[in-house]
Amino acid sequence: MNLLKIKALRVYFPTDDGIVKAVDGVDLNIKREEILGLIGETGCGKTVLGMSIMRLIQSTTLTDGEIIYKDRDLLSLSDDEMRKIRGGEIAMVLQNPMTSLNPVIRVGEQIAETIRLHQGLDKKAARKRVIEMLRDVRIPDPEKSVDSYPHQLSGGMQERVMIAMALASDPELIIADEPTKGLDVTVKREIIRLMKEVTAKRSMLFITHDLGAAAEICDNIAVMYAGELLEHASVDSIFSEPLHPYSEGLLNSLPERGLKPIRGISPSLIDTPQGCRFHPRCDYAMEICREKHPEMVKLEDGRAVRCFLYA
Amino acid sequence: MHHLTKITAYILIIFVAISINFALPRMMPGDPITSLTDDPTTGMPVIMDEDIKEEIRSYYGLDKPISEQYTDYLKDILKCDLGWSIYYNAPVAEVIFERLKWTLLLVGTSTLIYMILGIFLGAVSAWKRGERGDLGLLVSVLSIGSFPSFFLAMLFIILFGVKLDIFPIFGATTPFMEYSSTFDAFKDVLYHLILPASTLVLTSIDGPYLLMRNSMLGVLGEDYIVTARAKGLTEWAILKDHAIKNALLPITTVIAIRMGFMISGAIFVETVFAYPGIGKLLYDAVSFSDYPLLQGAFLIITLIIIAANFIADMTYLYLDPRVKHG
Amino acid sequence: MRGALKSGNVFCKNRIGVTGLGILSVFILTAIFAPFLAPYDPCEMFEPMAPPDSQHVLGTNDIGQDIWSELIYASRISLFIAFTTSIIATFIGTLSGLFSGYYERFGFFVMRVVDLFLALPRLPLIIILAVFMPTSIWNLIIIFVLFGWPITTRIIRSEVLTLRTRPYIDSERMMGAGDLYILGRHILPNIFPLVVVQFVMEARHVILAEAGLSFLGLGDPTSKSWGMMLHYAFEYPTIFISEVWKWWMLPPGLCIVVVILALVFVGFALEEILNPRLRREIV
Numbered sequence: 019m020n021l022l023k024i025k026a027l028r029v030y031f032p033t034d035d036g037i038v039k040a041v042d043g044v045d046l047n048i049k050r051e052e053i054l055g056l057i058g059e060t061g062c063g064k065t066v067l068g069m070s071i072m073r074l075i076q077s078t079t080l081t082d083g084e085i086i087y088k089d090r091d092l093l094s095l096s097d098d099e100m101r102k103i104r105g106g107e108i109a110m111v112l113q114n115p116m117t118s119l120n121p122v123i124r125v126g127e128q129i130a131e132t133i134r135l136h137q138g139l140d141k142k143a144a145r146k147r148v149i150e151m152l153r154d155v156r157i158p159d160p161e162k163s164v165d166s167y168p169h170q171l172s173g174g175m176q177e178r179v180m181i182a183m184a185l186a187s188d189p190e191l192i193i194a195d196e197p198t199k200g201l202d203v204t205v206k207r208e209i210i211r212l213m214k215e216v217t218a219k220r221s222m223l224f225i226t227h228d229l230g231a232a233a234e235i236c237d238n239i240a241v242m243y244a245g246e247l248l249e250h251a252s253v254d255s256i257f258s259e260p261l262h263p264y265s266e267g268l269l270n271s272l273p274e275r276g277l278k279p280i281r282g283i284s285p286s287l288i289d290t291p292q293g294c295r296f297h298p299r300c301d302y303a304m305e306i307c308r309e310k311h312p313e314m315v316k317l318e319d320g321r322a323v324r325c326f327l328y329a
Numbered sequence: 330m331h332h333l334t335k336i337t338a339y340i341l342i343i344f345v346a347i348s349i350n351f352a353l354p355r356m357m358p359g360d361p362i363t364s365l366t367d368d369p370t371t372g373m374p375v376i377m378d379e380d381i382k383e384e385i386r387s388y389y390g391l392d393k394p395i396s397e398q399y400t401d402y403l404k405d406i407l408k409c410d411l412g413w414s415i416y417y418n419a420p421v422a423e424v425i426f427e428r429l430k431w432t433l434l435l436v437g438t439s440t441l442i443y444m445i446l447g448i449f450l451g452a453v454s455a456w457k458r459g460e461r462g463d464l465g466l467l468v469s470v471l472s473i474g475s476f477p478s479f480f481l482a483m484l485f486i487i488l489f490g491v492k493l494d495i496f497p498i499f500g501a502t503t504p505f506m507e508y509s510s511t512f513d514a515f516k517d518v519l520y521h522l523i524l525p526a527s528t529l530v531l532t533s534i535d536g537p538y539l540l541m542r543n544s545m546l547g548v549l550g551e552d553y554i555v556t557a558r559a560k561g562l563t564e565w566a567i568l569k570d571h572a573i574k575n576a577l578l579p580i581t582t583v584i585a586i587r588m589g590f591m592i593s594g595a596i597f598v599e600t601v602f603a604y605p606g607i608g609k610l611l612y613d614a615v616s617f618s619d620y621p622l623l624q625g626a627f628l629i630i631t632l633i634i635i636a637a638n639f640i641a642d643m644t645y646l647y648l649d650p651r652v653k654h655g
Numbered sequence: 656m657r658g659a660l661k662s663g664n665v666f667c668k669n670r671i672g673v674t675g676l677g678i679l680s681v682f683i684l685t686a687i688f689a690p691f692l693a694p695y696d697p698c699e700m701f702e703p704m705a706p707p708d709s710q711h712v713l714g715t716n717d718i719g720q721d722i723w724s725e726l727i728y729a730s731r732i733s734l735f736i737a738f739t740t741s742i743i744a745t746f747i748g749t750l751s752g753l754f755s756g757y758y759e760r761f762g763f764f765v766m767r768v769v770d771l772f773l774a775l776p777r778l779p780l781i782i783i784l785a786v787f788m789p790t791s792i793w794n795l796i797i798i799f800v801l802f803g804w805p806i807t808t809r810i811i812r813s814e815v816l817t818l819r820t821r822p823y824i825d826s827e828r829m830m831g832a833g834d835l836y837i838l839g840r841h842i843l844p845n846i847f848p849l850v851v852v853q854f855v856m857e858a859r860h861v862i863l864a865e866a867g868l869s870f871l872g873l874g875d876p877t878s879k880s881w882g883m884m885l886h887y888a889f890e891y892p893t894i895f896i897s898e899v900w901k902w903w904m905l906p907p908g909l910c911i912v913v914v915i916l917a918l919v920f921v922g923f924a925l926e927e928i929l930n931p932r933l934r935r936e937i938v
């Protein structure tokens with residue numbers, strides 16, 4: 019049963035240098051209680067995709083397509099209707115907690131704000147609830163931490179606050195944007211364990227460029243490159259047998275597989291390469307790859323891949 | 330520790346201001362009497378008889394060694410003795426303190442209004458960035474801010490005082506008026522305050538407006554605003570709870586420091602409206618060449634500004650949790 | 656749709672700058688060609704207090720000088736003082752800012768002086784200095800420069816401090832480039848736009864300060880500026896209740912307003928273009 023269906027989503031930013039096609043024709047479904055990993059190199063459009071589900075992209079953007087959440091197209095809701103869903107049924111853990119928390123408001127108050135808004139609790143009850151939440155995300159000494167300012171907490175604790183904030187309204191879908199970025203290994207592991215725990219009965223879009231983290235937590239993986247998806251498969255199959263040359267390249271760049279980076283650099287999203295967008299960096303590139311743009315094809319085992327090797 | 334450095338710095342500044350005040354009349358080329366007796370507007374020597382020259386000479390203690398003059402001067406200031414006003418024939422301190430309340434009333438009221446209004450308009454402008462409302466506000470505020478306060482004051486006198494005849498054009502109260510009640514007195518004072526205060530407000534509003542607009546534009550681009558939006562807060566709640574406080578913090582000091590400098594603006598406005606404050610006093614002192622009075626007024630204005638700056642500097646330390654909790 | 660609005664926005668801001676520049680040029684040309692544009696010598700005396708007519712477009716003042724000619728010549732004084740001061744103050748501020756940003760010990764010393772200057776109230780000090788110094792244009796300029804340079808120093812210094820940490824500066828130094836070479840070749844070009852903004856801001860400040868001082872009667876009476884014209888107009892007993900304000904008070908006042916506004920426009924446009932933080936789109 020699909021909770022969220024993204025159809026032919028396009029998000030373009032008109033800029034002085036040209037149109038940035040940050041998301042360029044993405045189709046993606048998230049099932050109930052599914053944890054879907056969205057992986058890809060920095061700058062390929064992951065954050066923009068996540069934010070456009072929440073309609074957090076600035077209004078100067080050109081957006082096209084459909085984002086169907088429980089039979090309603092989020093893109094055609096009124097601002098007020100969208101606001102009720104935002105932070106309520108769908109919550110987001112934004113990337114970079116350090117800058118995503120308001121530096122001059124106590125963290126407890128920042129969490130309480132969401133609780134009061136979506137659950138209508140009064141100040142006192144909300145505070146009690148916040149302390150419970152802080153305990154749930156394992157912040158030590160919650161009675162004291164509730165009155166801390168963000169700069170008084172470590173990076174790992176700030177991330178926990180962000181998670182608590184997202185959980186505050188008991189959402190059905192969480193969009194988590196690089197929640198493990200910049201944390202050291204032990205803290206990272208704890209955060210992943212925490213996220214696994216709190217999403218037991220929810221769906222999550224887990225955005226990351228950390229494949230290890232994705233392998234640990236996700237059910238399925240979508241691979242993104244230059245604004246489009248290249249492969250969509252279960253986590254086991256993609257790690258044991260990546261089909262797309264880009265997925266393979268990503269895996270080969272992992273430390274335990276020899277730390278072999280993909281040659282070349284990710285393309286500009288203003289002038290994406292003709293044909294297959296990955297062809298300048300692909301070791302298997304053929305004549306047709308330079309000329310025609312490959313479509314996403316569904317394979318028999320339910321995997322999907324965008325590459326002429328499988329067409 | 331931090332406080333201590335600040336306090337030392339401010340004491341030093343006060344000391345410098347006092348020293349400048351001491352040094353200026355003595356530093357003039359040639360005999361100070363000659364430069365003092367030149368009429369400042371025409372540069373022509375004013376005819377003075379020997380008695381008066383002698384009086385001035387002993388007034389400044391010029392017959393004593395310079396170090397002794399300096400310590401005497403400091404002692405006098407500590408005793409609140411700012412000298413003797415030639416024009417009013419009264420102690421300078423007395424003349425000044427008599428006028429001080431009017432300046433504080435005028436500057437206080439205008440400051441309160443222009444800061445709140447400027448900050449509010451700046452926030453609105455940033456929120457509506459690039460839209461017609463923002464551009465309209467921006468151009469209006471920049472335009473009105475380009476008026477020298479004395480020119481706007483003169484225009485107001487002509488328009489509201491003479492042509493429309495709805496406001497009094499000079500003074501702080503109606504002369505020789507007997508008030509039947511405190512409320513009457515209050516009304517009269519308010520009535521006289523409106524034009525000078527409006528002039529000060531309009532010519533100073535560009536400062537806080539631009540500061541707030543810029544600061545707010547920065548804040549609106551911050552990630553935590555996206556967080557606030559992601560929570561489902563209304564635009565108004567975001568503005569109120571997340572944007573305004575953050576935008577205000579870094580500019581409090583600057584705005585508060587401008588507050589101190591408002592008193593400088595009062596010099597012109599008081600002059601044009603013949604408002605009996607310390608700024609008008611300074612102008613009179615200049616035109617009557619009443620140097621002891623001029624120096625006294627200068628000293629008091631300077632001290633007020635420095636005190637305001639000091640308070641501004643200190644409040645910031647208590648406002649920003651990042652500074653407070655280090 | 657919103658894209659169009661945004662580019663329209665950029666254009667509009669440029670238009671603000673262009674308007675400002677246009678107005679300034681008119682005034683600068685007027686100042687330069689004053690002797691050709693003014694119908695009379697501004698000191699020549701006619702019948703006093705004559706209302707405007709074909710002989711005297713803006714009438715004459717209380718001692719019979721032609722106000723229109725006075726106004727044209729006054730633009731020379733006002734602009735001359737403003738631009739000379741700005742050039743000198745920006746020059747001193749830029750140099751001291753450059754060196755104090757680059758050499759730490761020197762910088763520490765300079766910044767204490769700057770702090771002191773910025774903490775002292777500018778206008779009252781300028782007034783009292785103007786009272787005690789013999790009045791002349793050059794003395795005015797000295798006073799304005801004295802209080803004009805520190806803010807530029809502070810702004811330039813903090814910019815140099817950030818520039819100095821750029822990696823290419825380090826590699827240049829490692830390759831043996833001299834300090835002066837690095838300052839002139841890499842740092843100066845980077846701070847130049849900022850210097851221009853400072854110059855414009857300072858000019859605006861001086862126009863206002865000079866007008867204020869002259870209005871208080873502390874300007875140089877032998878070379879009348881707009882502020883000085885306003886001073887004499889204000890001192891005239893019936894200025895508010897007769898009609899003379901229309902040709903005696905309004906024109907110099909409006910000249911000040913328009914020049915300041917032009918400078919503000921230019922400065923504002925420059926800042927918007929140069930400051931990437933202000934240009935950043937709001938998500």
Ligand SMILES: Nc1ncnc2c1ncn2[C@@H]1O[C@H](COP(=O)(O)OP(=O)(O)O)[C@@H](O)[C@H]1O
Nearest residue numbers: 031038040059060061062063064065066067287
């Ligand atoms: N507001 C914006 N205006 C213009 N370009 C943008 C904007 N936001 C993101 N982009 C561009 O979109 C692309 C995708 O960005 P993002 O989604 O943040 O990448 P990531 O996959 O690292 O999260 C980047 O090239 C970025 O420069």
Ligand code: SF4
Nearest residue numbers: 294297300307325326
């Ligand atoms: S389509 Fe061609 S270029 Fe693109 S990934 Fe497949 S093989 Fe490589």
Ligand SMILES: [Mg+2]
Nearest residue numbers: 064065113196
């Ligand atoms: Mg990202």
